[in-house]
Amino acid sequence: MMKTDVIIIGGGSTGCGIARDLAIRGISHCLIEKGDFASGATGACHGLLHSGGRYVVNDPEAAAECISENMILRKIGQKCVEQTGGLFVRLPGDSKNFRDRFLKSCETIGIETDVLSPSRALDLVPNINPSIEEAIKVPDCSIDPFRLCMLNITTSKKRGGRILIHHRVTEIVKEHGKCVGVKVREGLTGREMELRGRIVINATGAWGDKTAAMAGGSVPMTLSKGSLIVTNHRLTNMVINRLRPSSDGDIIVPNEAVCLAGTTSMPVDDPDNIDVESHEVDLVAAEAEKMIPSFNSTRLIRTYAGVRPLLSSETGDDRSISRGFRIIDHQNGMFSIMGGKLTTYRLMAEKMCDKVVEVFGLKKRCRTAEIPLEGQEQLSGYPLSKRLKELKDIVCECELVTRDAVERAVNDVGPRYIGDIQHRTRLGMGPCQGGFCTYRALGIMQESGRMKPDESKRILKEFLQRRFKGIRPALWGDQLREEQLVESIYLGILGMEEKG
């Protein structure tokens, strides 16, 4: 049976951040994630490295955390942060009073601002609505959540951390009322094993209450779904926020070759069962169009949703539901760390690991803010343009992924999870959303003997169904046309339809 000091459940930004922090402090650990890295809220988020502007009026404490972490991450994570800058735009009718409070709070907290006239804003972002009243420039950035997780994991692995992806924790083992380990099951084979540890950290986000329940504890929370839509190109090179109290659909973030617009906020019960509805798409698109008028004539290539855990306060008073993070000591060897943001993941990990060293009676201080994320040397720079080098044998035309890159990813993660290969190569993440390159990637894998044809057929079918689910709520215009083409090819030419 494997033994370690700390067992981390959950491979989102929080779990991966904890793994890195523990690794640097020299504490042995094992991270267990039921899917791939970032398969929860982390991978479904907006990818905004907040300047704090969004929270500055209503939650100055959270805003202060954001700006200080923002400054740290742009230093230590150059290859996963794109320093786009952001604008808060005030549209006709938006409160002037809110704008004044915004500027004042920014000053108090130390978020640098620059008030721009519409014409100066238009110089920066030519697609922006020319009838805005004004725009306030803030240090927002765009961040690649998947890359962030991978880089944190690199350090953990280098220093002996055990990482199990596609392993689900099914049971928490207790002895004399204390958590001493976990039972896990591998996703495809169903193989089970047991791991022992001295502390169990529950970093399972929206699944947090379920995980805590396995150890007899609870993390009172309500779940809120947020939906996002993806455009087929980069409409803006800066983050665009609406200058008003936080509401639906008021952020647009550029990310590699595309833009992400969102979000909504709807109560849900089950984090594993979330669908984007077409009225959410309409709402986000309508709001985005107010800030960038060409938004609605742009092709939308995908929709997706993530779940935020909203932590209930002790009293159960709805108004005090907080988005700040919290560490809960279940008094049985398990800690839950919940809430927060991607932006503050490092700080959350720091506080969690401070607890761990305290329990172990060690004196090891956190150094994650000083050391650059390891493994960045091997990565290309963040913007896509830097990758337009000589490329041979292209498998994915939209994201310029080569046959080589696919083969390398297959060697890294094994061939069974096409999703993992897509995350690592960005295969199929572009405008056609894997319409054809997935078919090719699977063909390559079976040709090289890495996968049996029947398995690759099954994986392709699952992928196409998942892809369709993501596109379905946003099908009109050119994207509808594209989808009819894809359908005709897979069903009409390749004969993949349900027969009978």
Added chain:
Amino acid sequence: MSSPYDVVVIGGGMSGLMAAISLVEKGRNVAVISKGDPVCCLSTGCIDLFSRGDDPIGGIELLPDYHPYRLIGVERVKESLDIFQDIMRVAGLPYVGDLRVNRKILTPFGTDKITCLVPETMESADCDPDEYIHVISFKGLKDFYPSYITSGHVNSGYSIFDAGVSSTSAIAERFEDKDFLQEFISWLLNLSLPDGKIAFPAVLGTRSSMSIFNEISNRLERDIFEIPTIPPSIPGERLFNRFKNLFLEKGGSLYWGKEIASVEKLGGRIEAVTLSTRGRPTRVQGTLFILATGSFVSGGLYASMDDVRETVFDLETYLPGERKDWFNEDFFIPGHTIEKAGIRVDSTLRPLDSEFSNLFVCGSILAFTEVMKYGCGHGTAIATGVAAANMCEELL
């Protein structure tokens, strides 16, 4: 300015060209205007008539009476497909098949596609799972992986030939070169394959496909067949090119790569359309007009967030419900509700609720065609194309 055409066909797909060819064969003066290549070029080149059952004609008889096949009548459907087969035989690209029996052809994914009429190069493409098939592929061909096929056929194998080029179009063009063909045949003979069929991705030539195919088959002394690939699809292009050339040979006029910029109306009739051409705009005048601009893929229809528009004449379209209901949840069940969208017509193929008395509509732009649901793409295009031509003949 040129004198008016008898018929102006807008849209150069299977449907528009079928109508146009039928009319020029009767000596009419016909123009075809098309924005670009039709979806036929993306297709397998096989004619789906009604693919959701064993007997296509039997299936058509059971369709709802507002389906385009039923509007024009089953007898007319049969006649038009006979005409199609006659045309193709004369054009040197013969099709085989029986309107009462669907057939199976092997796909690059190793599944069977159900269809009705197939080019002769696919006549042997219906394979038993335990029959020996040897698949030949070409080095670097991106969308063709023989192992998808051989995995479903226990007795099978594959070999890969290096043609020096790797796209379907480039390889097909290589086959037009006699020396290349001989080199390829020698290579095949040297493989000394066990008895059984040999399958190729459908890249065996462009213009001379039938003679190339026959030569390979004769030299190998066995059954061979082509497997239609995903686009660019050579059999689809062969079919389209034959159609287009036939129309030109019979004296038709072609305005290719041109879009309609404006429409002139006069007293409930369409007088002329103007094309967006560089320099001076071209005006094309006609007595009768046929609209065959296809469905969403070709741009005959366009879906906005909550509506569907017809893009040339802004005709009334049938809209199947709200956007949230346009698509089913399952990708693999063919036929989403949105497929019902299109132009509603009467049994003479005139649009309902339209101001124009000299306009006919045919092909996949018609409401309720439901190409994927019924597997009836080229079939409806051909049948309604011939029917539209007949309606024009009656009036001219």
